[in-house]
Amino acid sequence: MMRAMSDIEIIQDELIRIRRRCRVSWIILCGGFLLAVVLVPISYGAARAVGLAWVILSIATRMSVMMCTCPRCHKNFYERAFSPGWTRGRCANCGLSLEEGKREG
Numbered sequence: 075m076m077r078a079m080s081d082i083e084i085i086q087d088e089l090i091r092i093r094r095r096c097r098v099s100w101i102i103l104c105g106g107f108l109l110a111v112v113l114v115p116i117s118y119g120a121a122r123a124v125g126l127a128w129v130i131l132s133i134a135t136r137m138s139v140m141m142c143t144c145p146r147c148h149k150n151f152y153e154r155a156f157s158p159g160w161t162r163g164r165c166a167n168c169g170l171s172l173e174e175g176k177r178e179g
């Protein structure tokens with residue numbers, strides 16, 4: 075049975091997307107750094123290559139989080155790349171929480 079998505083469902087859908095992008099960004103930020111540190115004593119060349127990829131991927135994934143728009147106020151969800159609200163998971167403009175929504179995703 076087909077039915078139109080309600081506003082709540084659209085907002086929750088968008089929140090899940092932002093959460094997912096955020097998580098990927100954190101995993102790359104932490105994981106890539108750890109991987110580079112672990113590789114230094116093993117192979118400096120490999121560590122340098124991972125380090126370079128890490129910087130590029132970190133910026134790319136952070137940009138993708140930065141480009142998320144809030145599903146409620148339709149402004150940028152995060153105002154700056156490293157704002158205090160970044161870890162809080164709230165919209166910089168209207169305060170919509172990422173936790174409002176389904177637990178899945």
Ligand SMILES: [Zn+2]
Pocket residue numbers: 144145146147148149151165166167168169170
């Ligand atoms: Zn908002």
